Amino acid sequence: MTENIYPVELTAPDIEPYRTGNTGVEFVTTFDSGTAGPHVMINAVTHGNEICGAIALDALLKADVRPVQGKLTLGFINHMAFQTFDPQAPDLSRFVDEDFNRVWVEERLDGAEDTVELRRARELRPIFDSVDLLLDIHSMGTNSGALMICNGLEKERTFSRMVNFPAFIMCGSGHVVGKRLIEYTPFNDVNNNKVALLVECGQHWAAATGIAALDTALHFLRAAKTVSPVFIEEHLSDVATNPPAAQMWDVTGGVIAETDDFEFVKPFAGMEIIETAETVIANDGDTPIVTPYDHCLLMMPNHKPGKGMRKLRLCRRVG
Ligand SMILES: [Zn+2]
Structure with missing residues (x-):
């Protein structure tokens, strides 16, 4: 806990x-x-x-x-x-x-x-x-x-x-x-x-x-x-x-921790927008986790540890 x-x-x-x-x-x-x-x-x-x-x-x-x-x-x-x-x-x-x-x-x-x-x-x-x-x-x-x-x-x-x-x-x-x-x-x-x-x-x-x-x-x-x-x-x-x-965004995917050693690169609170695709936002063991597209919103990052835990959702602006 x-x-x-x-x-x-x-x-x-x-x-x-x-x-x-x-x-x-x-x-x-x-x-x-x-x-x-x-x-x-x-x-x-x-x-x-x-x-x-x-x-x-x-x-x-x-x-x-x-x-x-x-x-x-x-x-x-x-x-x-x-x-x-x-x-x-x-x-x-x-x-x-x-x-x-x-x-x-x-x-x-x-x-x-x-x-x-x-x-x-x-x-x-x-x-x-x-x-x-x-x-x-x-x-x-x-x-x-x-x-x-x-x-x-x-x-x-x-x-x-x-x-x-x-x-x-x-x-x-x-x-x-x-x-x-x-x-x-x-x-x-x-x-x-x-x-x-x-x-x-x-x-x-x-x-x-x-x-x-x-x-x-x-x-x-x-x-x-x-x-x-x-x-x-x-x-x-x-x-x-x-x-x-209100702004509308599509959730395009979620990131699940594959290891017990998942660390965000910053203490994201959620709703941060990462401007450039391929930006490293976390490391899951030795695997870097990168944003899949430009202007990607990080939704509900989860800082609790544990393999199998959903760590965050990635979102793209609609329209
Ligand atoms: Zn709830």
């Missing part, structure tokens, strides 16, 4: 008041406007150590957010892991048995395997199956700028541009084992209009990350036309009012 070098500036909210909810599934609350419109859902704490989403949902619930059309569902997803969050050891509460954001494969959901996260995924699955627009709120291990992630389908690109917050939209996965929630079949399907987006709001415990989580949720609700414009304006932070057009 690497030592946590980032101060814990955020405070994990008490989510116990939201346990009962009104859906029959713990920590999930749905508000129904009674009129036609999309079913919009915002997820917090898919990873239990990523507390910014819980802060955003707590703020929305305390502000009595209500949909003006369709339905709005707010869910604390891996509440079991989140409730073990300890500011003295903030990395330890990511999950209980396994990564909740890798289990979204039908064979596993339908299978006989039993883990804490699979059990929770099975109880949440009927809710996700009814959702049209999903925002899954996450945060990152480094002080990277915030970014929105989608699979890259045209419907996702269109809706991400409507959300237009945070300032970067990253399309594609760059190799992961298992499936993330945004890759769960009903969302990752060109034959319907459902869209699931994943936002990375900044470093897990930085103060600005909590603000970015709420700002992103509000821009998502604005784009979905779920909540009144007055509510949005009242709750957006100054930095998120009238943001410039």
Whole structure:
């Protein structure tokens, strides 16, 4: 376990008041406007150590957010892991048995395997199956700028541009084992209009990350036309009012450590742009890792050691 070098500036909210909810599934609350419109859902704490989403949902619930059309569902997803969050050891509460954001494969959901996260995924699955627009709120291990992630389908690109917050939209996965929630079949399907987006709001415990989580949720609700414009304006932070057009980038690949001896040449935080192709950015044992093209963006570098670990994603600007 690497030592946590980032101060814990955020405070994990008490989510116990939201346990009962009104859906029959713990920590999930749905508000129904009674009129036609999309079913919009915002997820917090898919990873239990990523507390910014819980802060955003707590703020929305305390502000009595209500949909003006369709339905709005707010869910604390891996509440079991989140409730073990300890500011003295903030990395330890990511999950209980396994990564909740890798289990979204039908064979596993339908299978006989039993883990804490699979059990929770099975109880949440009927809710996700009814959702049209999903925002899954996450945060990152480094002080990277915030970014929105989608699979890259045209419907996702269109809706991400409507959300237009945070300032970067990253399309594609760059190799992961298992499936993330945004890759769960009903969302990752060109034959319907459902869209699931994943936002990375900044470093897990930085103060600005909590603000970015709420700002992103509000821009998502604005784009979905779920909540009144007055509510949005009242709750957006100054930095998120009238943001410039977001940049779109394609994730062209991921770098996996082949050895236990993978070292970046600089302490990259993420979102650095390397101007020239063939620039060495890391050494994996004796093998130099180079940028494959000019103007290559380094997304979410992972400084945790270990062979087989995804170290970063490489991205090319769209258009
Ligand atoms: Zn996460």
